[in-house]
Amino acid sequence: MTEIAVISGKGGTGKSSISAAFATLNCKVVLADCDVDAANLYLIFNPSNEEDEIYISGYKAVIDYSKCTNCRSCINQCRFDAISLINDKTVISELACDGCFLCSRICPENAIGMVPSNKSRMYSGSFRNGKMVYGRLAPGEENSGKLVNMVRSKAKKISGESGIETILLDGPPGIGCPVISTLTGVNKVVIVTEPSFSGINDMQRVMEVLRKFNLRAFIVINKYDLNVTLSARIKEWCGQNGIELAGQLPFDKNMVDAMIQGKSIIEYNPDLKISKEIHKIWCKILKTD
Amino acid sequence: MIKIAIASGKGGTGKTFVATNLFYTLLLKKYRAILVDCDAEAPNAVAFFETKEIEKSEVNQLVPVIDINKCTFCGKCHEYCNYNAIFILPPMKIINVIEDLCHGCGACSVACIADAISERPVSLGKVETYSVNGLPALFEARMNIGVMSPVPVIKAAIKKIDNHADIAILDAPPGTSCPFIQTVSSADYVILVTEPTPFGFSDLKQSAATLNKINKPYGVIINRAGLGDNSVYEWLKENNTPLLLEIPFDKGIASIYSNGQLLVKKNKKYKTLFNGLMKTIHQLFNTF
Incomplete structure (x- = not known):
């Protein structure tokens, strides 16, 4: 079993479009969409829904006003500034509540209950080149790292059962908890970057995360022709830091047209220059140990 | 003052592009404007401006320190911790704090009956203040590498906003979960x-x-108009969602932005576009 994660630091560099292309090349894959805040790959692959599971993203404190005496014990103890006295009524902000349970434990009147947030779901099924797992975080729900862990363990289980050896993880942007959850213990990491000063900044920040976890990265420069000077700088930086450059891709409007037709660029037209280039990159990533 | 958050679910749609150009447009028109870079995982807004750093403050979280000589291994702190951040093996007299999992809620300190828990601060990141034209105008939330959640750093940056300003622009992180909500919940408009x-x-x-x-009013900017299809336009109409601005797809824009430059400085057409956006916002809020 090989787990390959595709991440970027900066959003919108082309992670999902490139992951979709990887997922439709020669070998079958278990495709796991780990960008649970903004899952998109199901739009292209329209997987069958064979199983869904409820994901409890956390808990929210709720006051039983028939018991509350406005004693302020909870207000004094809450570290998240989530409880306040508004017009002589103790009010908990659902958005600020971290779900730590402390208020419910210390309330002398037992007036605070904890309600699970259970609107998020994890789905799994089949798509045209293998199996697919994806999480969808309900609007406003949180703790996406935990949902990423759930998606990944499901993908591993499916890989074991189906005999499909390659697991491809399409990661979220940023460097925080859902990204760390996507990266821990994977075999290979692909960083999709773009030649902009923010793309480079974010690639370097995400590289520091990889170093912390002792992970090896392959860099793909997407839309390299939008700024060839900066693309050259990325290459130079990779060379200086001993990071493998897996390849570079031109800006190509066909990527968007393919997406609109619900296809990966490979399915849309395997003979395009960009499709051939992606094929080469994927082979390189699979072959390198 | 009014606070406007610039956000998007998908990354890379042009949040920072809009935030920086709008901020600059406001400054040109002599508004007292503030820009807060709330994308603490990947902050990039500051580099677009000629600034001077004037203040730096650490953002800390408290984590428990357990005094093994006082601990009775009763397990109550472990029971109170909802984040599995306290590992305990009473028969072996082992108790450990897993700091990466701790949210700093303080429940363990409340739970401890042996007075064995004290707390120490650990750094989560920092908020840096920069001046533009001599006034503090740019605040950057920057999370440390390896930290799980940017939320406390974002919260600290938003707290810095000086209410004497006319308008604050909050450049939000992508996504729709905690970091996004932390940013938009303090805004008047998104x-x-x-x-x-x-x-x-x-x-x-x-x-x-x-x-x-969460009952937050919002409008939409379509960036890279001309790429893609019409679904988003139809949806905006059906839902009576205001389309505030369209920015055409243009390879030239991408190249200017990629070098860390402001489009309104380089291109008259875009100066006009962003002036228009400013007027639209002005009409939404008669006062600022």
Whole structure:
């Protein structure tokens, strides 16, 4: 079993479009969409829904006003500034509540209950080149790292059962908890970057995360022709830091047209220059140990 | 003063592009404007301006320190901790704090009956203040590498906003979960930046649903107009969601932005576009 994660630091560099292309090349894959805040790959692959599971993203404190005496014990103890006295009524902000349970434990009147947030779901099924797992975080729900862990363990289980050896993880942007959850213990990491000063900044920040976890990265420069000077700088930086450059891709409007037709660029037209280039990159990533 | 968050579900749709150009437009018109870079995982706004750093403050979280000589291994702290951050093996007299999992809620200190828990601060990141034209105007939230959640750093940056300013622009992180909500919940109005592609559209709907849930008013900017299809336009019409601005797809824009430059400085047409956006915002809020 090989787990390959595709991440970027900066959003919108082309992670999902490139992951979709990887997922439709020669070998079958278990495709796991780990960008649970903004899952998109199901739009292209329209997987069958064979199983869904409820994901409890956390808990929210709720006051039983028939018991509350406005004693302020909870207000004094809450570290998240989530409880306040508004017009002589103790009010908990659902958005600020971290779900730590402390208020419910210390309330002398037992007036605070904890309600699970259970609107998020994890789905799994089949798509045209293998199996697919994806999480969808309900609007406003949180703790996406935990949902990423759930998606990944499901993908591993499916890989074991189906005999499909390659697991491809399409990661979220940023460097925080859902990204760390996507990266821990994977075999290979692909960083999709773009030649902009923010793309480079974010690639370097995400590289520091990889170093912390002792992970090896392959860099793909997407839309390299939008700024060839900066693309050259990325290459130079990779060379200086001993990071493998897996390849570079031109800006190509066909990527968007393919997406609109619900296809990966490979399915849309395997003979395009960009499709051939992606094929080469994927082979390189699979072959390198 | 009014606070406007620039957000999007999907990453890379042009949030920072809109935030920096709008901020600069406001400064040119002599408004007292503030820009807060709330994308603490990947902050990039500061580099677009000629600034001077004037202040730096650490953002800390408290984590428990357990005094093994006082601990009775009763397990109550472990029971109170909802984040599995306290590992305890009473028969072996082992108790450890897993700091990466700790949210700093303080429940363990409350739980401890042996007075064995004290707390120490650990750094989560920092908020840096920069001046533009001699006034503090740019605040950057920057999370440390390896930290799990940017939320406390974002919260600290938003707290720095000086209420004497006319308008604050909050450049939000992507997504629709905690970091996004932390940013938009303190704003009076949210501008969602999207692109007319299936991914952009899907994420726009997710962001809009989140904002509807917390009753936040919002409008939409379509960036890279001309790419993709019409679905987003139809959806905006059906839902009576205001389309605040369209920014055409243009390779030239991408090249200017990629070098860390402001488009309104380089291109008259875009100066006019952003002036228009400023007027639209002005009409939404008669006072600022």
